[in-house]
Amino acid sequence: MKLQCQVEVVNRLHLNLNVKPNTKYLKSTLALGKEPKNDREYFILHFSSVNKKGTKYNVKGIKKAFVKCLSEGKVTLRFEEPPHDLCIKSNEPELKKFMKLLQSCITGDTKNVKLGELCSLGVVKEKMPTKLVILNRSEYPTSGLPRSLEYLYVNGIKLCNFRREILSLNNLRLLDLSDNEIEKLPLELGRLPNLSELYLANNNLGSKSTVDWKWLFGPRLIANLRLLDLSGNKLKELPKSIWKLQNLVSLKVNNNALTRLPAALGRISSLRYLTVSQNHLQALPCSLMQCRLEYIDLSCNLFNVETNSLVPEKHSHWDLYVTSLLHIASKAVMKQKIYYASNIIPWTLVEFLDNANLCVCGRPVLNDKFYVIKEYELKDFFRIVVFNNNRNCSVKFECYFCSPKCISIK
Numbered sequence: 389m390k391l392q393c394q395v396e397v398v399n400r401l402h403l404n405l406n407v408k409p410n411t412k413y414l415k416s417t418l419a420l421g422k423e424p425k426n427d428r429e430y431f432i433l434h435f436s437s438v439n440k441k442g443t444k445y446n447v448k449g450i451k452k453a454f455v456k457c458l459s460e461g462k463v464t465l466r467f468e469e470p471p472h473d474l475c476i477k478s479n480e481p482e483l484k485k486f487m488k489l490l491q492s493c494i495t496g497d498t499k500n501v502k503l504g505e506l507c508s509l510g511v512v513k514e515k516m517p518t519k520l521v522i523l524n525r526s527e528y529p530t531s532g533l534p535r536s537l538e539y540l541y542v543n544g545i546k547l548c549n550f551r552r553e554i555l556s557l558n559n560l561r562l563l564d565l566s567d568n569e570i571e572k573l574p575l576e577l578g579r580l581p582n583l584s585e586l587y588l589a590n591n592n593l594g595s596k597s598t599v600d601w602k603w604l605f606g607p608r609l610i611a612n613l614r615l616l617d618l619s620g621n622k623l624k625e626l627p628k629s630i631w632k633l634q635n636l637v638s639l640k641v642n643n644n645a646l647t648r649l650p651a652a653l654g655r656i657s658s659l660r661y662l663t664v665s666q667n668h669l670q671a672l673p674c675s676l677m678q679c680r681l682e683y684i685d686l687s688c689n690l691f692n693v694e695t696n697s698l699v700p701e702k703h704s705h706w707d708l709y710v711t712s713l714l715h716i717a718s719k720a721v722m723k724q725k726i727y728y729a730s731n732i733i734p735w736t737l738v739e740f741l742d743n744a745n746l747c748v749c750g751r752p753v754l755n756d757k758f759y760v761i762k763e764y765e766l767k768d769f770f771r772i773v774v775f776n777n778n779r780n781c782s783v784k785f786e787c788y789f790c791s792p793k794c795i796s797i798k
């Protein structure tokens with residue numbers, strides 16, 4: 389049987405996640421029947437103008453049928469899986485006939501049902517989409533994003549707020565929200581279990597004076613993230629604890645307002661591609677010498693500008709001999725690569741450890757006042773370098789030293 393009706397599909401999962409329902413009644417057809425090669429199970433197939441392929445529901449999955457308003461031509465069918473409520477409006481006699489037939493299918497009492505009344509549904513291939521590209525607001529699916537998505541691109545639609553329904557896409561590997569107007573991201577983004585590539589270029593993440601980076605250090609993101617694109621976000625600095633992204637291979641931060649890179653950036657041993665063009669950098673942290681970067685883009689920065697802001701403080705060699713217990717303990721934590729966070733140790737210690745530099749020899753240095761500015765040839769450290777002036781391919785590094793011996797070999 390085919391019922392011509394109006395249907396609103398409510399995804400209960402979105403209600404749980406506080407996603408504003410973006411649904412309305414749509415002119416639809418509900419077909420009740422069974423597949424040609426499957427005699428035992430009955431299905432409802434829902435077609436509408438925006439869902440021409442149809443969604444198939446097993447009648448066994450009906451958790452509850454709300455029939456109080458049947459005499460007004462309204463019923464709601466609540467399905468267990470997928471977690472949808474189908475709110476149906478139709479003319480009353482047709483709807484009653486449909487519900488009676490549905491009841492027979494649910495109870496299995498189909499002896500009196502004329503076979504002709506049941507539709508042969510054909511085998512609907514349940515091909516769940518894994519990729520979705522949205523380049524226009526009107527392309528955003530009204531019934532919600534398919535939960536099977538692995539690749540989601542939402543570009544250039546002036547999105548101001550992160551859509552919380554994305555947080556339920558557990559299969560998502562790649563999320564591209566470039567060219568929107570997003571200012572902040574929810575903490576829960578860091579818990580998406582499979583996300584490994586995140587493109588956030590040309591948004592407004594740095595528009596506030598302090599940027600909340602908590603989302604970036606969620607437990608799953610620090611374990612899985614391999615590519616992060618934060619280009620064009622007006623960022624003045626990157627988070628000091630960026631070293632926690634221990635599987636990051638590619639970092640893009642072009643076209644921001646960065647004056648320094650985090651001292652601990654070079655502690656990401658997996659990092660291979662770094663692009664920081666169009667910023668205000670005057671020097672690089674020497675920890676980067678410890679990374680085996682395949683590619684670095686440093687063009688359009690301030691490396692060649694002579695400024696006074698980069699004068700290191702006066703120091704004596706004694707600073708290296710006399711260290712506190714805190715320094716010694718911190719060096720041990722870093723050397724053993726022991727994980728730390730503010731829920732384990734006081735945040736002042738976290739800050740202290742996050743500020744740690746690496747000596748030119750690769751050992752940790754916890755005194756950030758003691759450094760020397762020195763120019764190094766980029767080609768000595770990085771395989772492919774993109775820089776303004778190819779003939780003079782050397783830039784200043786802020787070099788730190790762990791011992792008088794390292795100073796002497798500088």
Ligand SMILES: [Zn+2]
Nearest residue numbers: 747749790794
């Ligand atoms: Zn050293």
